Amino acid sequence: xxxxxxxxxxxxxxxxxxxxxxxxxxxxxxxxxxxxxxxxxxxxxxxxxxxxxxxxxxxxxxxxxxxxxxxxxxxxxxxxxxxxxxxxxxxxxxxxxxxxxxxxxxxxxxxxxxxxxxxxxxxxxxxxxxxxxxxxxxxxxxxxxxxxxxxxxxxxxxxxxxxxxxxxxxxxxxxxxxxxxxxxxxxxxxxxxxxxxxxxxxxxxxxxxxxxxxxxxxxxxxxxxxxxxxxxxxxxxxxxxxxxxxxxxxxxxxxxxxxxxxxxxxxxxxxxxxxxxxxxxxxxxxxxxxxxxxxxxxxxxxxxxxxxxxxxxxxxxxxxxxxxxxxxxxxxxxxxx
Amino acid sequence: xxxxxxxxxxxxxxxxxxxxxxxxxxxxxxxxxxxxxxxxxxxxxxxxxxxxxxxxxxxxxxxxxxxxxxxxxxxxxxxxxxxxxxxxxxxxxxxxxxxxxxxxxxxxxxxxxxxxxxxxxxxxxxxxxxxxxxxxxxxxxxxxxxxxxxxxxxxxxxxxxxxxxxxxxxxxxxxxxxxxxxxxxxxxxxxxxxxxxxxxxxxxxxxxxxxxxxxxxxxxxxxxxxxxxxxxxxxxxxxxxxxxxxxxxxxxxxxxxxxxxxxxxxxxxxxxxxxxxxxxxxxxxxxxxxxxxxxxxxxxxxxxxxxxxxxxxxxxxxxxxxxxxxxxxxxxxxxxx
DNA sequence: TAATTTTGATTAAACGATTAATTTAGAAGC
DNA sequence: GCTTCTAAATTAATCGTTTAATCAAAATTA
Numbered sequence: 207x208x209x210x211x212x213x214x215x216x217x218x219x220x221x222x223x224x225x226x227x228x229x230x231x232x233x234x235x236x237x238x239x240x241x242x243x244x245x246x247x248x249x250x251x252x253x254x255x256x257x258x259x260x261x262x263x264x265x266x267x268x269x270x271x272x273x274x275x276x277x278x279x280x281x282x283x284x285x286x287x288x289x290x291x292x293x294x295x296x297x298x299x300x301x302x303x304x305x306x307x308x309x310x311x312x313x314x315x316x317x318x319x320x321x322x323x324x325x326x327x328x329x330x331x332x333x334x335x336x337x338x339x340x341x342x343x344x345x346x347x348x349x350x351x352x353x354x355x356x357x358x359x360x361x362x363x364x365x366x367x368x369x370x371x372x373x374x375x376x377x378x379x380x381x382x383x384x385x386x387x388x389x390x391x392x393x394x395x396x397x398x399x400x401x402x403x404x405x406x407x408x409x410x411x412x413x414x415x416x417x418x419x420x421x422x423x424x425x426x427x428x429x430x431x432x433x434x435x436x437x438x439x440x441x442x443x444x445x446x447x448x449x450x451x452x453x454x455x456x457x458x459x460x461x462x463x464x465x466x467x468x469x470x471x472x473x474x475x476x477x478x479x480x481x482x483x484x485x486x487x488x489x490x491x492x493x494x495x496x497x498x499x500x501x502x503x504x505x506x507x508x509x510x511x512x513x514x515x516x517x518x519x520x521x522x523x524x525x526x527x528x529x530x531x532x533x534x535x536x537x538x539x540x541x542x543x
Numbered sequence: 544x545x546x547x548x549x550x551x552x553x554x555x556x557x558x559x560x561x562x563x564x565x566x567x568x569x570x571x572x573x574x575x576x577x578x579x580x581x582x583x584x585x586x587x588x589x590x591x592x593x594x595x596x597x598x599x600x601x602x603x604x605x606x607x608x609x610x611x612x613x614x615x616x617x618x619x620x621x622x623x624x625x626x627x628x629x630x631x632x633x634x635x636x637x638x639x640x641x642x643x644x645x646x647x648x649x650x651x652x653x654x655x656x657x658x659x660x661x662x663x664x665x666x667x668x669x670x671x672x673x674x675x676x677x678x679x680x681x682x683x684x685x686x687x688x689x690x691x692x693x694x695x696x697x698x699x700x701x702x703x704x705x706x707x708x709x710x711x712x713x714x715x716x717x718x719x720x721x722x723x724x725x726x727x728x729x730x731x732x733x734x735x736x737x738x739x740x741x742x743x744x745x746x747x748x749x750x751x752x753x754x755x756x757x758x759x760x761x762x763x764x765x766x767x768x769x770x771x772x773x774x775x776x777x778x779x780x781x782x783x784x785x786x787x788x789x790x791x792x793x794x795x796x797x798x799x800x801x802x803x804x805x806x807x808x809x810x811x812x813x814x815x816x817x818x819x820x821x822x823x824x825x826x827x828x829x830x831x832x833x834x835x836x837x838x839x840x841x842x843x844x845x846x847x848x849x850x851x852x853x854x855x856x857x858x859x860x861x862x863x864x865x866x867x868x869x870x871x872x873x874x875x876x877x878x879x880x
Numbered sequence: 881t882a883a884t885t886t887t888g889a890t891t892a893a894a895c896g897a898t899t900a901a902t903t904t905a906g907a908a909g910c
Numbered sequence: 911g912c913t914t915c916t917a918a919a920t921t922a923a924t925c926g927t928t929t930a931a932t933c934a935a936a937a938t939t940a
Contacts, residue, residue: 227919234919486796
């Protein structure tokens, strides 16, 4: 049914070794023979069986993007991941790699990522202290960690300049005259992006001579519902809050909706800055001032870093790539009255 | 280095065949032996080499979701796909299947499918007339087609009741007194979902005794930018349009933004109905009246249908599953003044 | 007890590639 | 003409499983 190397060899009147040599350009075949074999390969659109090749060579042309889900069955509503996955898939395709998506829970055992099955993985937002991290490291397969600030030596990481993002957003709000700026964060784990963004926030405050008030940090969840619920808290807060820095655009979306329902207008009553610049931010009403990161490009970068690692296998010096961020000023922020 | 079945067999003092039989629960092994072997497998955390298994069995526990992209390098901005993929991944995980994502262009060669020994594929929104469709059919691997209305016998399909969705949305607008209702569609290919939704629209018009006017159908693209640009057209249209039925929520999002910029308020000046009920629709300002389909569940359903096919292999009767839709009435529609 | 069946294990042949070791055929050197 | 060298092809082993074909021992039957 399916063509094998034997079929090609038979038709070309050569041995399978020769066919293999032709395919792998080992230079051990005469030009004439090579041409003849190639023609037959072309004609039948033959491609070698990856499993067989892998059994010998130990590579599968398959990588996985690992998303530590909150819970099985729970839909992750941030389009961030989708955009990222598009970037990864696109970058991988260029080098004829395929991309798997795997959602895992935090204490998941990774037997399903059989060591011999994947050529590499990209892991998003993982903390070094988790069991999952240890399990992944133990796999000793090429790996790129994205959006986490890990201290372990010799690993590959990609993230945006989150500290700068936090700094820029806060500085912008400060420049508009805001003093009481709330942060609505996802989880503030020390190795997460939100922690860094908060550091940037604190740095900007400090430069402006404003005392950091931990009560203004809300650890609410980065989801759309998280933002929505934060509105209530902000509304009932005694202090006069005039600006909110939400560490995700979807959180900002929920927040603005929530504020509206409580009779607070954005930006007239409260200014809001988001984070990510997902595609919808530009089209929201009001359009969202936000810290832009190029998510698609981040995906491409990560896959590139991973494939580099896969190709020259024994280089384990590790590498960090920090991508730039940019403040996009739109309608959701205004001068404090 | 890596443990093989031989190591386990040696340590257990049995043959590799016995180890294999233990792993695959063939029932050909005595309880005592099985227990002994299992213990050793456990102790070493051994997992069989998938490539070897694949080579023998020609199955991979791997399926792919195929998204016919518009173009390579172009990011597909509809979160629909992400939600769907989450559903698929979740459903697949239950049965220990992994999920690949593949974006293909219309004339893409599909060799990767054989190479990876995919056990099955889910294809989204594909037209029967395309070359890609023919190529896929020729592969003769288990396949589920989603969101297309194909006429070929013996194939498996999953879609929502799009005709009903179109009907419900239109009926709702009619009941609010609207007469000139524009449709902003993606592509109106005969086998696509948008075509069906338009049929529903026409049916509702007919019941209300309103003549169908093809000039009111805009074939603008279902993207957010498509909706945005449609606003201009609607604005400059001479006829007094009071309502728009956008065949995607993100299109509606772009549209509402566009209308706003042109000084038209939703729903005061124009009512807008979307389609999909993505998670953001509820949080938009105004929140979006839309036809809800449970995308996550659709993903789960598709994967279930696919795995059924994979498991009892020779049943090729085909099957269609039609999932229900529901109208969600929110703020973006109002009675015509 | 001898013949037969059942049970539980082993042997060995695939699966489809890669590659080290080997063979063959010409060409070159003397 | 004989040896040596080189280029180009082949042979055969190997990767780690599954499974059909066997086989041996124990259990059952006559």
